[in-house]
Amino acid sequence: MFTSDFALRFVLFLIAATVLLRIIYFRNSPNRQAYFGFFLFGNGVFFVTYLLHNVEMSMGFAFGLFAVFSMLRYRTESISLRDMTYLFVVIVVSMICAVAKLSVAETCAIIVLIWLLSFYGESHFFAPTIIEKHIIYDRVDNLGPENYQQLLIDLKERTGMHVIKVEVGAINYLSDSAQLTLFCKETIKA
Numbered sequence: 685m686f687t688s689d690f691a692l693r694f695v696l697f698l699i700a701a702t703v704l705l706r707i708i709y710f711r712n713s714p715n716r717q718a719y720f721g722f723f724l725f726g727n728g729v730f731f732v733t734y735l736l737h738n739v740e741m742s743m744g745f746a747f748g749l750f751a752v753f754s755m756l757r758y759r760t761e762s763i764s765l766r767d768m769t770y771l772f773v774v775i776v777v778s779m780i781c782a783v784a785k786l787s788v789a790e791t792c793a794i795i796v797l798i799w800l801l802s803f804y805g806e807s808h809f810f811a812p813t814i815i816e817k818h819i820i821y822d823r824v825d826n827l828g829p830e831n832y833q834q835l836l837i838d839l840k841e842r843t844g845m846h847v848i849k850v851e852v853g854a855i856n857y858l859s860d861s862a863q864l865t866l867f868c869k870e871t872i873k874a
Contacts, residue, residue, distance in 0.1 A: 690734060692788065697781035700795040701726050701774060708802045709770050718767050722774045730778040737783040773798060813870040817845070821864045827852055839866060 701723055710719050763771070780786075780794060804810050821827075826835040832850075839847045845868040853863035 693734065693781050694730065696788070696791060696795070697726070697730050697778055700777045700781060700798075703799055704773065704777065704802060705770070708799065708806060712806050713766070715767075718770075722767075722771055725771065726774040726778040729775050730782045733779055734782040773802065814848070815845075815868045815870050817843075817866040817868060819843075819864050819866060821862050822860060824855055824857065824860055824862055827855065827862055839864075843868075 705719050705722055709722070777795065777798060780791060784791060784794075786794070821839075823838065825831070826838055835850060836847050839845075839850065843866070845866065847866050847868050849867040851865040851867075853865065855862040
């Protein structure tokens with residue numbers, strides 16, 4: 685089991701997972717629990733698929749194992765689409781490192797491509813960051829559809845944020861207030 689092939693593949697996986705999770709994922713979402721879970725999950729998939737890679741159905745088994753893990757994917761707790769995507773990518777990287785019949789250079793090229801795609805996807809060039817804020821608003825007269833532009837102007841003046849969309853929640857006419865969800869563009873600091 686502990687051959688030079690195993691050591692090389694495992695080191696490639698550790699480097700790939702560390703860069704993907706620590707430098708790309710954790711930079712934008714410092715969730716230690718998810719980071720830890722993704723890392724150990726990837727290690728588990730790597731070990732199982734590597735240990736079974738000599739079995740005739742290794743790639744089919746690896747995808748079957750992936751399907752089982754995907755169905756189990758933390759059923760007791762809701763996981764965001766972004767976190768689910770990173771979980772999928774960690775599984776893919778661990779499977780590539782464990783069982784792919786590629787040269788080291790080809791494996792490294794695929795890993796670097798995954799890093800670049802992930803980094804680009806997290807960047808402001810791909811999609812601007814939208815911040816969601818929940819507030820209590822005290823002017824229900826601005827909440828009608830005919831006053832939407834006035835509402836946006838008022839919210840921008842009061843909050844100083846670039847509000848691009850507003851969703852109205854519960855309205856309390858007794859206190860002349862409403863629960864609003866603001867969607868604001870994050871301004872890039874120079």
